Amino acid sequence: METTYAVLSEGLEKRFGEVAAVRGLDLAVAEGTVCGVLGPNGAGKSTAVGLLTTLLRPDAGSARVAGHDLVREAAAVRRSIGVTGQRTSVDGDLTGRENLRLFARLRGLRGAAGRRRADELLGLFGLGEAADRPASGYSGGMLRRLDLAASLITRPAVLFLDEPTTGLDPHSRRHIWERVRDLRDEGTTVLLTTQYLEEADQLADDIALLDRGRIAHTGSPAALKALVGSHVEVVVADADAMPGAAAVLDRLTGTEPVLDRERCAVGASTTDPTLTLPRLVRALDSAGVPLLDASLRPPTLDDVFLRLTDRPEAGREPTGPGFRVRAATGSGERAA
Template identity: 75%
Template sequence: MTTYAVLSKGLEKRFGDVHALRGLDLAVPEGTVCGLLGPNGAGKTTAVRLLTTLIRPDGGRAEVAGHDVAREPAAVRRAIGVTGQATSVDTDLTGRENLRLFARLHRLGGAVARARADALLDRFALGDAADRPARTYSGGMRRRLDLAASLLTRPRVLFLDEPTTGLDPASRTAIWDVVRELTLGGTTVLLTTQYLEEADQLADDIVLIDRGRATVRGTPAALKAEIGAHAEVVVADDAALPAAAMVLGRLTGSRTTLDTARRAAGAAAEPDLTLPRLVRELDAAGVPVVDATLRQPTLDEVFLRLTATTDAEEAVA
């Protein structure tokens, strides 16, 4: 039986005339990473603020770590860690002082506060800079310190709201490694991000939020399979383009595009289409091929296709 660390049904939230959440449903199993994706203004940050008890819902209900966010906010706060879009570290304090301060604010005893702060500084490769003021830290170091602070209480559920925005690739990769380590240890992570590669790397499941609703959900692999691979053929002469387009259209079941570079392309919804099969079919049709490729879609392409589909459905409705 699946146990859910985050569970919501019909969450509603308004800010004046703005309907930020319009019946949001979520179900995040324990020990997994759920990636919340969506365009700016879709409701991702509102959902995080509500699930972390910073704001109250106007309708619906939600549970985090088995506690109702509206009726048991204190219990929810004891069970979670939060890293927001802006770092919360005090730049006048050292890294060690920051962590010990956060630990005491969480009512951890002095000895426990010191021990956990020191362990986290080492875990996040901040030991050598532990006694320097945080204002001397790079952006990546401050972000790692902020994430370390959210782990002082060893939370069951960790909320990461765009945790790597503005970081260089090395710092981003370091945070990815920490997230993977946490989930292996049983922590549940709810991640919002604008980096589709980040969601592809980390998320077990992805939920696309648009206009305050969960419109699409599934694993990265399943969502890519819905879009299908991208097949592209370059032919030896213009006269071969119609035959190439006919083969691609038959194999992909989609409209084939042609261009002046003697190239024909189409999206293959059929999961069994392979490059050898594509080449054999072209050869059987007598198409003189210069190059042929079959590329799986990126999550960026999935996101653009799905949000465009959602927009079209909204327009029809």
């Protein structure tokens, strides 16, 4: 079956003076999926959202959102999307119910229909008991839920969530996760930018890794983790045993080991699915390495993020698989 894309951009560009915030953005988000857009601070995530929601006009390139041309059919795009930004859009002087009824009127849903939709969303987001209290007295998590509810007044085809759970406690964050999953299951396409790697891992069907204004890598969370590989670490009895351990890890993983002399630990990354912990331990034993501990940890999106977007800056050592920063000294060292 041919894939239908809810968001499809080609070569989108946006400059602010001399700064190229977005440089040739190529992004394809399939209908009815959650796409997580990740990237370092300054990578262009918020600018990309601004472009795709018509808040910013591109300097070059093209895009279609919910089947509508981003520039020529901007009004149709706006009718088809919902947006929850980094800052709440609700009015603190109004109650939760009044806020949602106001948003319903602004989106053309008036009278009894608007009131019913507001009440439905208050119940869906667990705000029924607080519905008639001023929003200024809501907690951070309640405000984010009210903000998200406001963006769903007209059941958008595409929902843009720009760091929707920043600063929330785990309970509030998981409540929003549940609503995002429900929306996807109901057919809404969600484009999510987030700094929480666990959030992207939990919610996203696909990841777009943005770096320096361009898409650097795309794929499912599992596919991106496979690029980085698992992390292997062994702890040996003393520093004299570290070269032998490093030689074993080098041979088994094909990557350059990292030595942490303070802990007498040697680490490396591997994409070899046949490398198991028993095999690792047997190889170390055969080499006469006095082993105290060994671990083989599957990769996380944190590993992916650090490895695939790592950019050394002045005063900062490189990090990620293949290089470890030691907290005690702020330095790392490679195996000789």
